Amino acid sequence: MQDLMSLIWLIPVLPFLAFASIGLLLHRWPRLSAAVSIAAIGASFLLSLLVAIEIFGGDPGRVFEMSVRWLEMPGLKVDMGILVDPLTAVMLLVVTTVALLVQVYSLGYMEGDPGWASYFSYQSIFAGSMLGLVVANNFGQLFVFWELVGMCSYLLIGFWFGKPSARDAAIKAFVTNRIGDFGFLLGILFLAVVFGTLDFGQLAALIPAYHNLAVLLPVAILLFFGPVGKSAQFPLHVWLPDAMEGPTPVSALIHAATMVAAGVYLIARAFFIFSQVPQAMLLIALVGGFTALFAASIALVQNDIKRILAYSTLSQLGYMVMAMGVGAMTAGMFHLMTHAFFKSLLFLAAGSVIHTLHGEQDIWKMGGLARKMPITTWTFVIGALALAGIPPLAGFWSKDEILLGAYAGGYTGLYLLGSLVAFMTAFYMFRLIFTAFFGGNKGGEHAHESAPVMTGPLVILAVLSVVAGLVGSPLTGNYFGHYISVPGVAHHPANPVIMSVSSLLALAGIGLAWLIYQKQSVQAEDLRQRWSPLYELLRHKFYIDEFYAWLGKTFVDSGARALEWIDLKLVNGAVNGLAYLTGWSGRTLRYIVNGQVQSYAIWVVFGVALLLATALMTVFTVLV
Amino acid sequence: MKIDDLVFLIISGFTVASALGVVLSRNIVHSALALILTFIGVAMLFFGLGASFLGLVQILVYAGAVSVLTIFAIMLVMKPDPASTNPSTPSRATHILGGLLAWSVVVGLGMAIGFSRWPSLPAEPAGFDTVGVLANLLLGNYVVAFEAAAVLLLLAVVGAIILAKGAEKP
Amino acid sequence: MIGLNHYLLLGTALFGIGVYGVFAKRNAIAVLMSVELMLNAVNVNFVAINRFLQPDAALGQLFAIFVIVVAAAEVSVGLALIISIYRQRQSVNLNDFNLMKW
Numbered sequence: 001m002q003d004l005m006s007l008i009w010l011i012p013v014l015p016f017l018a019f020a021s022i023g024l025l026l027h028r029w030p031r032l033s034a035a036v037s038i039a040a041i042g043a044s045f046l047l048s049l050l051v052a053i054e055i056f057g058g059d060p061g062r063v064f065e066m067s068v069r070w071l072e073m074p075g076l077k078v079d080m081g082i083l084v085d086p087l088t089a090v091m092l093l094v095v096t097t098v099a100l101l102v103q104v105y106s107l108g109y110m111e112g113d114p115g116w117a118s119y120f121s122y123q124s125i126f127a128g129s130m131l132g133l134v135v136a137n138n139f140g141q142l143f144v145f146w147e148l149v150g151m152c153s154y155l156l157i158g159f160w161f162g163k164p165s166a167r168d169a170a171i172k173a174f175v176t177n178r179i180g181d182f183g184f185l186l187g188i189l190f191l192a193v194v195f196g197t198l199d200f201g202q203l204a205a206l207i208p209a210y211h212n213l214a215v216l217l218p219v220a221i222l223l224f225f226g227p228v229g230k231s232a233q234f235p236l237h238v239w240l241p242d243a244m245e246g247p248t249p250v251s252a253l254i255h256a257a258t259m260v261a262a263g264v265y266l267i268a269r270a271f272f273i274f275s276q277v278p279q280a281m282l283l284i285a286l287v288g289g290f291t292a293l294f295a296a297s298i299a300l301v302q303n304d305i306k307r308i309l310a311y312s313t314l315s316q317l318g319y320m321v322m323a324m325g326v327g328a329m330t331a332g333m334f335h336l337m338t339h340a341f342f343k344s345l346l347f348l349a350a351g352s353v354i355h356t357l358h359g360e361q362d363i364w365k366m367g368g369l370a371r372k373m374p375i376t377t378w379t380f381v382i383g384a385l386a387l388a389g390i391p392p393l394a395g396f397w398s399k400d401e402i403l404l405g406a407y408a409g410g411y412t413g414l415y416l417l418g419s420l421v422a423f424m425t426a427f428y429m430f431r432l433i434f435t436a437f438f439g440g441n442k443g444g445e446h447a448h449e450s451a452p453v454m455t456g457p458l459v460i461l462a463v464l465s466v467v468a469g470l471v472g473s474p475l476t477g478n479y480f481g482h483y484i485s486v487p488g489v490a491h492h493p494a495n496p497v498i499m500s501v502s503s504l505l506a507l508a509g510i511g512l513a514w515l516i517y518q519k520q521s522v523q524a525e526d527l528r529q530r531w532s533p534l535y536e537l538l539r540h541k542f543y544i545d546e547f548y549a550w551l552g553k554t555f556v557d558s559g560a561r562a563l564e565w566i567d568l569k570l571v572n573g574a575v576n577g578l579a580y581l582t583g584w585s586g587r588t589l590r591y592i593v594n595g596q597v598q599s600y601a602i603w604v605v606f607g608v609a610l611l612l613a614t615a616l617m618t619v620f621t622v623l624v
Numbered sequence: 625m626k627i628d629d630l631v632f633l634i635i636s637g638f639t640v641a642s643a644l645g646v647v648l649s650r651n652i653v654h655s656a657l658a659l660i661l662t663f664i665g666v667a668m669l670f671f672g673l674g675a676s677f678l679g680l681v682q683i684l685v686y687a688g689a690v691s692v693l694t695i696f697a698i699m700l701v702m703k704p705d706p707a708s709t710n711p712s713t714p715s716r717a718t719h720i721l722g723g724l725l726a727w728s729v730v731v732g733l734g735m736a737i738g739f740s741r742w743p744s745l746p747a748e749p750a751g752f753d754t755v756g757v758l759a760n761l762l763l764g765n766y767v768v769a770f771e772a773a774a775v776l777l778l779l780a781v782v783g784a785i786i787l788a789k790g791a792e793k794p
Numbered sequence: 795m796i797g798l799n800h801y802l803l804l805g806t807a808l809f810g811i812g813v814y815g816v817f818a819k820r821n822a823i824a825v826l827m828s829v830e831l832m833l834n835a836v837n838v839n840f841v842a843i844n845r846f847l848q849p850d851a852a853l854g855q856l857f858a859i860f861v862i863v864v865a866a867a868e869v870s871v872g873l874a875l876i877i878s879i880y881r882q883r884q885s886v887n888l889n890d891f892n893l894m895k896w
Binding site: 628629632633636639640643644646647652655656659662663666669670673674675677678681682685686689690693694696697698700701709710711712713714718719721722723725726727729730733734737738740742743752754757758761762766769773776777779780781783784785786787788790 | 796797798799800801802803804806807808809810811812813814815816817818819820821823824826827828830831834837838841842844845846847849850851852853855856858859860862863864865866867868869870871873874875876877878880881886889
Binding site: 598609 | 721722728729732733735
């Protein structure tokens with residue numbers, strides 16, 4: 001036990017070592033780089049598995065922690081440390097599993113890409129940063145890794161930086177995250193000032209006894225800025241759909257399974273703060289719920305396979321955040337885990353399709369892929385069923401937990417909203433499936449099944465998508481909630497009504513999609529005509545991007561023009577004026593240099609006379 | 625009034641008059657001759673101050689060598705009409721400004737001298753061997769400066785020859 | 795009673811005459827001679843101060859000797875320069891010596 005725990009620090013460090021060795025030494029040999037990267041994340045995965053077995057084999061309250069002093073100043077001590085509790089263990093397992101599978105998958109997907117070595121080095125540093133974030137035992141360290149994963153996200157979104165759209169998307173992601181991270185950092189600094197420590201354990205002991213809501217409320221809201229940015233909640237959601245410009249495995253790993261879930265993880269980790277502030281909890285629940293509905297409605301009309309999945313991710317992240325907000329932390333983390341598996345599965349399967357269609361992402365130009373790519377198709381269907389919440393797949397159990405939490409917590413409105421989102425989710429997922437995978441062939445003549453290196457991870461993730469839900473289902477006695485829960489909050493018993501209602505809603509969504517897109521008994525075009533204003537609104541994503549662009553144009557640009565004027569006229573004027581003055585004085589004073597020795601002599605003697613006068617003045621002052 | 629004072633007044637009047645002759649004469653040769661008289665006047669002042677060795681050096685170097693050199697140079701660059709060889713600056717402004725500055729320097733220094741308070745004068749030691757003391761200083765504590773002065777003179781001679789000879793036409 | 799002040803005033807007078815000469819004369823040789831006047835004024839000061847303030851040490855006279863040496867060097871080089879410039883410009887008029895004009 002102790003031997004194993006003393007090796008935990010290797011879990012984040014190994015991928016960092018892989019990154020350093022690839023970046024410094026091995027980047028000339030792409031295949032070796034990939035091997036090193038995969039070996040490192042594989043070793044991390046094995047260690048995480050052992051740690052998870054150790055943690056989940058024992059007492060739920062057991063925590064392993066170790067740390068070294070990082071910096072110390074008056075009033076604040078920050079450590080670099082490792083905190084392993086069941087929450088960490090779950091995240092470790094999820095992150096290493098998905099990262100390992102995605103890297104193996106990338107062997108096939110990124111085949112022949114000139115940036116292969118740097119791709120794997122980025123993957124390694126991302127994995128290391130994400131694992132460092134997960135094991136952090138204080139806010140300071142967490143923030144460092146939080147920024148590192150943000151940087152990796154930026155690098156990987158802009159991986160194909162030759163494409164202007166990829167560059168723009170990377171910058172957009174970076175800037176949007178900056179807004180959230182700024183608030184997050186302010187919240188952390190607030191904590192440091194008020195409590196003098198950033199350690200989770202110490203804060204968890206201090207905060208429940210600290211009843212000053214005037215301090216805790218701004219702290220909680222500022223801290224929530226971080227998840228809003230990183231987990232792409234409204235109104236900072238705009239970067240995530242654009243982030244799909246990155247390679248698809250990156251979308252699967254970073255922008256579906258792990259990094260975007262870091263915000264949810266942060267809320268769970270800092271739950272001891274949020275749970276003290278009911279107003280903040282309400283805000284979180286409302287933001288999450290709104291994002292869930294908002295993103296799901298946009299997903300209904302998207303045509304790009306990856307963008308549909310991206311809005312679905314947004315919607316599901318909103319679900320998790322909503323779960324946190326209604327106090328169902330267990331359900332939120334559970335959904336995080338299952339979502340990581342089935343959403344990365346969906347992305348990887350979509351990547352398999354895109355790969356075989358040479359970059360085609362429009363679902364209306366696909367079709368009939370089921371016969372040509374059976375493994376991809378059926379794994380995708382499993383993932384979609386899991387996402388839609390069809391029992392007994394993983395998504396059913398976790399989504400149900402959230403709906404149960406909302407209902408039992410008294411948030412009936414949010415429960416209804418969540419149910420509506422579940423219906424919409426099933427509809428848009430199967431709209432995608434019926435359009436892209438079944439029906440007539442529309443241009444995928446040369447489609448063929450992907451290589452085993454790509455289908456292997458799909459199959460593994462499909463299996464996980466089926467079974468992962470069982471750990472938290474009532475069938476197994478709610479094993480998950482036994483370990484990850486808020487102390488003192490009773491777990492709500494399963495409610496068969498809620499279960500059956502959500503299942504029926506999901507089935508209804510699938511059925512409606514089948515009617516419209518498979519059987520075509522209702523023409524999609526007619527619906528589009530009839531609901532034209534609503535369709536246009538959704539099509540343009542509620543004009544949020546346009547609104548931000550307008551904001552930028554109106555306020556930022558006018559500010560920039562004012563600053564430009566100041567720079568050109570005042571600053572440049574001062575500098576150029578000084579230069580002109582120097583030149584003018586030179587041009588004027590040069591007439592002193594007239595070549596006449598005697599005039600020079602006059603100046604010299606004039607100086608002597610001045611000195612003499614000064615000396616005499618001094619003498620006079622002394623005498624008088 | 626003691627006879628010494630009278631002698632000083634006569635000598636100093638003679639020296640100042642000669643110096644004025646140097647700057648006021650319109651003939652450069654006359655100026656040079658007045659300069660020689662000034663040097664001799666200064667030498668006589670040195671004698672009066674008990675610096676007889678220095679007075680001799682003054683006569684030898686200045687009244688002898690420097691004056692001869694100056695007159696030699698005058699002869700080399702002489703214009704046909706000697707009466708206007710040493711004109712004043714035509715610019716009236718320079719003239720007035722220079723004169724004012726010279727006056728202000730004289731007045732200022734004179735005021736400074738007037739304000740100065742000196743310690744009571746010690747009696748001159750009898751039979752003071754000035755030349756011996758100078759020799760000890762020159763070849764003792766100040767030997768480096770002495771050597772440097774020698775080198776300077778050598779360089780001045782070499783430089784003067786090169787300058788006066790002019791660059792050789794290739 | 796003639797004292798140090800009288801000698802110093804005499805030196806000042808000689809110096810002022812030299813300054814005036816430097817300003818007012820056009821002939822370069824005359825300017826050089828005015829400089830000699832100024833140097834002699836300094837020598838008078840040196841020797842007078844030596845005589846009246848420290849008659850038992852000949853330091854003032856020593857410095858006067860150095861001044862004379864330097865003056866001799868200066869006058870020889872200065873005259874050589876004047877002759878050299880005269881060769882080029884056929885003039886010893888300082889107003890014509892404006893090679894270093896702006």
